[in-house]
Amino acid sequence: MPPPQTVPLLPCADIDEIEPFFAAMGFRTTFRQHRPYACLALHGHGFDLQYYGLDGHVPEASHSSCLVIVDDTGPIWDELAAGLRQAYGRLPVAGFPRITRPRPRKNADGVTGFSLVDPAGNWIRFFHRGRGAPAPAAELSRLGEAVQNAVVLADSKGDEAQALKVLQGALRRAPADDPALEDARELLAELEERQVER
Template identity: 30%
Template sequence: MKSKSELPHPEPQGKVIPVLPCPDIHKQTAFFEQLGFTLLGKYRSPNAYAILRFGNIELHFYGNKKLVPAQNPSMCYIKIKDVDELYHSFVSAIKCHTGKVPRSGIPRISKIRDLKEDRRFTLTDTGGNTYYIGTPVKVKEGNFFRTLASEKFAKQFSLLYDLVYSKEDFLLAASRLSFFLESKDLLSDLDKAKFLLVMLDIQKQLELPVDDTELQTVIENQKEGGRDWEKVRKKYEEILSGE
């Protein structure tokens, strides 16, 4: 008998399209049009309804005047090929229309985060719907910034990393920094840089005084450090710029 993995899979018959609520169909469609979506249809009767598309991403919305955006539990995961390209497209569009990038409140957009399974950002629309938009991590590559070479500190660091970038619990993450601050000199330069990047991000998120002197020194000493250090320098610049 063949195992389930060996059985033939049926040809895909279509795609799943989320149908999400919003209190104001006009504000909702305006928001997505600002992001670059094309409005395919907007209807008032028998019920408020709208259809929008961006590339092969299609979203449907229905009106619900009783919906409170801050209490909306609706969410959707959108898997794409290039999360960085889409993120920068959305951020540029938002900046063009509002002059800033909203990191809190409704609507809002998060920074890009490297998680265990994917590289993603989170978008919350005017109706309070949450979209996790990401590109899966290749199995062989893993998550560069989430892993340390040191076996002694690797597990604790991955927990700290997930507190910051998955759970976004910056206060709890800040309380765990002392473990690494006391031991960071035992880390290799690359491992130390990864920890200092996380600490810098926590300081920025909590609006604490930023101390990046040691991180600057470590990076400066690795000018010819190759591809890994290019990633570190880029991440450092992203954190400082708030992007």
């Protein structure tokens, strides 16, 4: 007997906008209809998603989300990012749609994850199966803690502006030999790019 399976049902204003977005990342349509109601079923990378039409749905007001647990976030991120670069000519990191980079998540016990935000504003959150290996909080510098907090704010909550403030303040106070300096500068550059593209 096969194990139980769940399939996320996510809202969108227009399935015709969702279908090509996922096709660019290697998903195939397994079912599609407009009547009596709009419905789109997709399969790719070993999992299923379904979308339903919701009149008046806007990405900015979306609160829908789902988790996708994978053995390794690196390869799937590479595949999704390559499809997005091909479709958009660049990696979309701000607005709708967008994708974040895989990073350990403080709010997920250090498990590495990234988020794919679709054109309808739904957050599809990918997490590495099992536990990550972050440095224990006592071993992190203040800048290291600020990086972790900024990742939660930007990549989990979508508050890039606050993440940027947290990181800029911590960088101003960080010593020149702080071990988190490279990670902080990399995240800062990405957050600044997100702000420009908004």
